[in-house]
Amino acid sequence: MPISQEALFKIALNLEDPWYITTIDFSAEGKQLDIHVDFKTGSKFPCAKCGKTSCSVHDTIERTWRHLNFFQFKTYIHCRVPRTTCEDCGVKQSKVPWARKGSGFTLLMDSMIVLMSQHMTVTAIAEMIDEHDTRIWRVLEYYVAEARCNEDFSEVRSVGVDETSRAKGHKYVSVFIDLDKSRVIHVCEGKDASTIESFKNGFRAA
Numbered sequence: 001m002p003i004s005q006e007a008l009f010k011i012a013l014n015l016e017d018p019w020y021i022t023t024i025d026f027s028a029e030g031k032q033l034d035i036h037v038d039f040k041t042g043s044k045f046p047c048a049k050c051g052k053t054s055c056s057v058h059d060t061i062e063r064t065w066r067h068l069n070f071f072q073f074k075t076y077i078h079c080r081v082p083r084t085t086c087e088d089c090g091v092k093q094s095k096v097p098w099a100r101k102g103s104g105f106t107l108l109m110d111s112m113i114v115l116m117s118q119h120m121t122v123t124a125i126a127e128m129i130d131e132h133d134t135r136i137w138r139v140l141e142y143y144v145a146e147a148r149c150n151e152d153f154s155e156v157r158s159v160g161v162d163e164t165s166r167a168k169g170h171k172y173v174s175v176f177i178d179l180d181k182s183r184v185i186h187v188c189e190g191k192d193a194s195t196i197e198s199f200k201n202g203f204r205a206a
């Protein structure tokens with residue numbers, strides 16, 4: 001049985017019922033691929049706040065996410081996101097499986113940005129994917145904060161600090177290291193006493 005283009009993209013995007021692809025618009029001129037996703041009529045969704053299952057759809061909001069390029073074509077996912085009615089929480093926007101809450105990028109796009117950031121500057125990433133660098137920073141800030149929440153600093157016994165110049169001239173960065181585990185635990189600008197204060201605050205917050 002031949003598989004439709006929509007079904008193929010559904011697999012590629014890892015979409016599960018009730019989500020499905022309605023149309024795929026490809027513009028060679030605009031160098032863009034637009035994937036339109038919808039959910040089956042009558043579907044129920046869990047409440048995004050308390051997790052209560054089988055909430056009815058109250059209304060929907062049109063949203064767009066930037067996805068990984070397909071070859072050189074910018075790719076966008078468009079979908080009407082349901083807002084559910086929950087007896088306890090009221091009307092809440094549902095979570096979609098391909099993006100985190102409030103993000104204009106899909107999770108795969110997020111992963112690509114995080115991966116690239118380990119090897120390239122944010123300016124270079126912004127240029128490469130043709131997005132404003134503030135959008136890239138927002139993604140990185142989210143994942144760095146999340147990673148820091150999962151870090152356990154309770155076993156840190158001895159800390160070393162190293163100053164390094166970030167560029168020719170006077171831009172210094174101080175790097176704080178957990179000497180027992182050889183891992184970086186804090187980085188901040190400067191090389192004076194204020195960096196110790198920054199380290200203390202960051203360390204306490206984490």
Ligand SMILES: [Zn+2]
Nearest residue numbers: 047050086089
């Ligand atoms: Zn609820």
